[in-house]
Amino acid sequence: MKEVFGDMELRGMETRDELAKYHDIRKRLLFDVYLPHLKYDPNHPDEVCAANHQLGFFLRGQLIGTIRIDFMGDASVAFRAIAVDGQYQNMGLGSILLKLAEKYAAKHGCDKISLHVNKKATNFYKKNGYVEIGDWGVKLDPASISFGKNI
Template sequence: MTYTLILVETSRQWEALHDIRHSVLFEGRHADVVYDANHPDDRAAGNLPLLLTRDGEPIGTARLDDFGDGTGAIRLVAIVVSMQGQGHGRALGDRVEELARSRGIQTLYVNAAPEALGYYRALGWERYDWSLAELIGIAADCVQMRKSLTVL
């Protein structure tokens, strides 16, 4: 089994990313919110939309936002529902952290959905209020967390 973390660039990759996000994060968790496939944050400077593939098949997404000061945030983390609970989320997290380190990011933040707290704790994240202004809209019920990337 081979995982690849891809920086989304092609229309086919964007389509796969949006399909996964829409089905997992919006239909699954926020059915009352209209998903915006053209949200400007996906293409903002320093923000990296990512697609995880397994043996060439898209199975997960995340976006790494590099704040440019040694910190960043992981957003819109999703694994295809039929693939959840099989270690693919850990593979996604490991690869995003590796990418973050390569960009000089020493601390990552996340607004974790309450049902994802176990996932983040298992990967070494800790509760930490990093920006209460972030807890609006679909992130209103999230728990803020951080992870230091300085120790390998």
């Protein structure tokens, strides 16, 4: 399944190169910055679990962002590791990525989204209709807060 908006799309990785780029973006923008004590593992069980969908955000065919959507087994999903590569930030693309991810979740029958937001990125989520909620699971990063949205 893919979600399309203009010359952008959100979909699974189709080649080994795309998968390598997906991991490179996550490692550089999220793990190296927010979780430097962890060694990034592209083969982590959470990455290869069938309920967790690795998705790339493509602009004119080029992978520029990432999200992982974890299906929790009820009507809810967790959005993980949302990132838009440096030169493409602050152009509204992250907000489009989120909208496409929400559509993707809805098409899979889900209407409730949770995510752990780094405190530095709270404005981005608030602006996209997400609000602070109580904790819903284990947090890897003490600098993050739980946010959610019903769609």
